[in-house]
Amino acid sequence: MLPKKTIQEILQQLVDQNTEKVKLAVTDMDGILRGKIMSFDKFRAVVENGFGFCDVVFGWDAGDQAYDNVSYTGWHSGYPDAKASVDVQTFRQIPWENDIPLFLADFRDVNADALPICPRSLLKNIRSRAAKAGYNCSFSQEFEWFNFINNTEQLYASKFSALQPMTQGMFGYSVLRASQNSEYFNSLFDGMNKFGVPLEGLHTETGPGVYEAAILYSDILEAADRAVLFKAGTKEIAHRHGFIASFMAKPNEQLPGCSGHVHQSLWTKDGKQNVFFDKKKSSGISSLMESYIAxxxxxxxxxxxxxxxxxxxYKRLVEGAWAPTTITWAIDNRTTALRALPGSASSTRLETRVVGSDSNPYLAMAGCLAAGLFGIQQKMKLKIPATKGSGYQDKKNGILPANLWEASQAMKSSPVARELFGDAFVDHFTSTREWEWRQFSKKVTDWELQRYLEII
Structure with missing residues (x-):
């Protein structure tokens, strides 16, 4: 990572570059990047003390439809501004937008404390919890996503039934397909590196027009920032090449879905020792890592x-589709929920494979870290044995909730979730998921028409 700069140093750099405008961005509950362009003079006036940003970003869904079941904001409150605080250490310049400066922000409440429902603030809170316990958190996320030909007008006219993949056929790890779209492929890799989102690898995945990228590991907050910016930046770069990049978990029932696996390890406070690694144990996995897994x-x-x-x-989390369905772990097994990867002192880590590409990176990483720390703090023993063979068949320790409603109700009523994240977050977040389920449940789908219209 680059050395940190002060506000004054960053402002002076922008002055020297004759900056006229700045882009500011936050994420909503779904991890969608929302933002605005602000004049440099305005930015200079608010960078230290924050600025107002309409709190509707926590009061609507991915389609800008207002929730009717949350208390934080709504028609009852008039959707006032919330206080957004600029994190100057997120400073980047967007290479495909003439190097316009970009900063990320998170939110404060009326007492200037971190807003409990803000995803980035939640992750910062869990990160502080780890720091107080003496750990540095090294994380990264990898993403799979579909690339479609950009035919937006046709998609809307056909109610999104006219999807055309960038390429045809099942070409995982294909040098050929990457070469055939080399301009886009290289723009992604090079553009992300210049954007401060360095990639370890980029390749095609199984499925027509599917790519996978692994982002270089870093401190957990920086890792989540990179993941959010990767998703948004990929969409922007894809558009410039005539494609639609989709991080939807399961665009096609006949194909594997898109993962957003989270890789993680804990290090000593000085960052010199990976506490997940134990050379004295035959597995290479330390007792602390076992508690984290538990x-x-x-x-x-x-x-x-x-x-x-x-x-x-939940249509991604089905048997035989490269996504887990059971409460399982194993060493280097891609059918289990958790994949332990012991190796050297520098590489030993845990991969949480449940996470989908459609996740909010701040919440996904907060969930991984908080759950792992819970195991450490409770001194949990790893009593669940490592799965041998297929994780899909290893159901003795339970299976994952089958749909969003079931999962949301489990979280809403869970004392564990409330202990980890607080009542305010759990109440707000699960209400947004209940809303999502309600919107889905009232729709009449093509499947229902084909199934019932004529025969019933």
Whole structure:
């Protein structure tokens, strides 16, 4: 990571660059980047003390439809401004937008404390909890996503039935397909590196027009920032090449879905020792890592909407589709919920495979870390044995909730979730997921028409 700069140093750099405008962005509950462009003079006036941003970003869904079941904001409050606080350490310049400066922000409440329902603020809180326990958190997220030909007008006219993949056929790890779209492929890799979102790898995945990218690991907050910016930036770069990049969990029932696996390890406070690694144990996994794994396995059914936040998420979590369905772990096994990857002192880590590409990275990483810390703090023993063979068949320790409603009710009623994240967040977040389920449940689908219209 680059050395941190002060507000004054960053402002002077922008003055020297003759900056006229700045882009500011926040994420909503779904992890969608929302923002505005502000004049540099205005930015200079608010950068230290914050600025007003309409609190509707926590009061509406992915389609800008206002929730009717949350207390934080709504028609009852008049949707006032919330106080957004600029994090100057997120400073980047967007290379595909003439290097316009970008800053991320999070929210404060009326007492200037972190807003409990703000996803980025929640992650900062969990990160502080880890720091107080003596740990540095090294995280990264990898994403799979579909690339479609950009035919937006036709998509809306056909009610999104006219999807055309960027390429045809099942071409996982294909050098050929990457070469055939090399301009887009290289724009992604090079553009992200210049954007401060360095990639470890980029390749095609199984499915027509599917790519996968692994983002370089970093401190957990920086890792989540990178993940959010990767998703938004990929959509922008794809558009410039005539494509639609979709991080939807399961666009096609006949194809594997899109994962957003989270890789994680804990280090000593000085950052010199990976506490997940133990060279004295044959497995290479430390007792502390075992407690971390045990905590995640225990908490998974209580916090699943943080990893699988949409109705569509649960269509990815099906047997035989490269996504887990059971409460399982194993060493280097891609059919289990948790994949332990012991190796060297620098590489030993845990991969949480439940997380979908449609997740909000702040919430996904907060869920992973909070659950793992819970296991450490409770001194949990890893009593669930490592799965041998298929994790889909290993159901003796339970299966994951089957849909968004079931998962949301489990989280809403869970004392564990409330202990980890607080009542304010759990109440607000689960209400937004209940809203999402209600919107889905009242719709008449093509499947229902084909199934029932004529024969019933």
């Amino acid at each position: 905590g995640q396995l225990y908490c998974l059914p209580h916090i699943l909407p943080m990893f699988a936040p949409t109705v569509n998420s």
